[in-house]
Amino acid sequence: MTHSVTVDDVRAAQQLLRGIARVTPVQSARWLSDLVGGPVDLKLENLQRAGSFKIRGAYTRIARLTDEERSRGVVAASAGNHAQGVALAAKILGCKSTVFMPVGAPLPKVSATRGYGAEIIFTGTTIDVCLIEARAFEQETGAVLIHPFDHADIVAGQGTAGLEILEQRPDVKTVVVCTGGGGLLAGIAVAIKGIRPDIRVVGVQAAGAAAYPNSLAQGHPVQLTSMTTMADGIAVGRPGDVPFALVQSLVDEIRVVDDEVLARALVLGLERSKIVVEPAGAAAMAAILDDPSAFEAPIVAVVSGGNVDPLLLLRVIRHGLAAGGRYTTLRVQVPDRPGQLSGLLRAVAECDANVVEVGHVRTNPILGLHEVEIEIEVETRGPNHREALLQRLANDGFNVEVG
Numbered sequence: 001m002t003h004s005v006t007v008d009d010v011r012a013a014q015q016l017l018r019g020i021a022r023v024t025p026v027q028s029a030r031w032l033s034d035l036v037g038g039p040v041d042l043k044l045e046n047l048q049r050a051g052s053f054k055i056r057g058a059y060t061r062i063a064r065l066t067d068e069e070r071s072r073g074v075v076a077a078s079a080g081n082h083a084q085g086v087a088l089a090a091k092i093l094g095c096k097s098t099v100f101m102p103v104g105a106p107l108p109k110v111s112a113t114r115g116y117g118a119e120i121i122f123t124g125t126t127i128d129v130c131l132i133e134a135r136a137f138e139q140e141t142g143a144v145l146i147h148p149f150d151h152a153d154i155v156a157g158q159g160t161a162g163l164e165i166l167e168q169r170p171d172v173k174t175v176v177v178c179t180g181g182g183g184l185l186a187g188i189a190v191a192i193k194g195i196r197p198d199i200r201v202v203g204v205q206a207a208g209a210a211a212y213p214n215s216l217a218q219g220h221p222v223q224l225t226s227m228t229t230m231a232d233g234i235a236v237g238r239p240g241d242v243p244f245a246l247v248q249s250l251v252d253e254i255r256v257v258d259d260e261v262l263a264r265a266l267v268l269g270l271e272r273s274k275i276v277v278e279p280a281g282a283a284a285m286a287a288i289l290d291d292p293s294a295f296e297a298p299i300v301a302v303v304s305g306g307n308v309d310p311l312l313l314l315r316v317i318r319h320g321l322a323a324g325g326r327y328t329t330l331r332v333q334v335p336d337r338p339g340q341l342s343g344l345l346r347a348v349a350e351c352d353a354n355v356v357e358v359g360h361v362r363t364n365p366i367l368g369l370h371e372v373e374i375e376i377e378v379e380t381r382g383p384n385h386r387e388a389l390l391q392r393l394a395n396d397g398f399n400v401e402v403g
Helices: 007-016 030-036 054-063 067-071 081-093 107-115 127-141 152-168 183-195 212-218 241-250 259-272 280-290 310-323 340-350 383-395
Strands: 026-028 040-044 074-077 097-101 119-122 174-178 200-206 253-257 299-303 327-335 354-361 371-379 400-402
Touching (some): 007 054, 030 259, 030 280, 030 299, 054 152, 074 081, 074 127, 081 097, 097 107, 097 127, 107 119, 152 183, 152 241, 174 280, 183 200, 183 241, 200 280, 212 253, 253 280, 310 327, 327 340, 340 354, 340 383, 383 400
Parallel strands (some): 040 299, 097 119, 174 200, 200 253
Antiparallel strands (some): 026 040, 327 371, 327 400, 354 371
């Protein structure tokens, strides 16, 4: 089969990117290695320029435009990472950039994109809507659309990360890659399968935005009707035509993970590997965490980006701690009389759990006239500790609802 992108295209992009894109490090993740029973390493694209792998493809695409095309400027659509990659690449190459971003795009990504010199136009709530507007802008102004994933140069540029993986971990048997539109996955698959076809390449999508499984089953890209996930970086409703054909031909498997596992992976990456990762960037780690027996070691998981809004990070950390049994909200309905709260808190303390916050609710219509609902947020040491706490409260006569 003749592919739109070959390993030679990726090698050419690697030459083009010398001195522009960083050769990002590969770091061991023992917390995942212990689960798998063999070496797991992280390819840290969160340490790439502009905070994600996107500069690889964006620079490759813009650098290959003619001088006349660059003089008309470039336009992109992005929730943040591609926006920053395009803005930085355009700045390096001396051309004007305009980026359409969804309303509500993470503020740090917006600020960084603007800081690289791009003009930002907010529209819609998804990348798909932004793409429609970016194409219209291209027709009206002559600016060249730099698609986030659906172009051979973009795929070739992203594939340079795959060449680095082979150089840094030549004994790798499985490479796991987060997947939205498919540019990164397709590029890495081209690079790896073109040199080492024995290596297994696995793509990972967020369950609430998983366009690839059904598209592959149908044999062509299929548009999702809705998407819901915290992983905005891979919330893409339809695979790109260029990456889809490559993924269909070269990628061994697509797996999906839900937001709960993404949150746990993000928290564990922060705690155990000391890396700041956005939810989309944690997808490969999440897939291994979710089903470690499905992957043959040595494994390299691509950590695709680290551009996370601190406010979102706070929410995700709390969600991840709750998913890991380490942060729990308990609601208890008790008679509204002295001593009930102190008895509840005493039981929690005797279980060595830490109370973070306490609230009283007296106006809930489900409560009786002489009842009160106590809500407490509690830190525990894990699922077993949480279950022991719940059992103790039940033994003491408290009717507990876990929130």
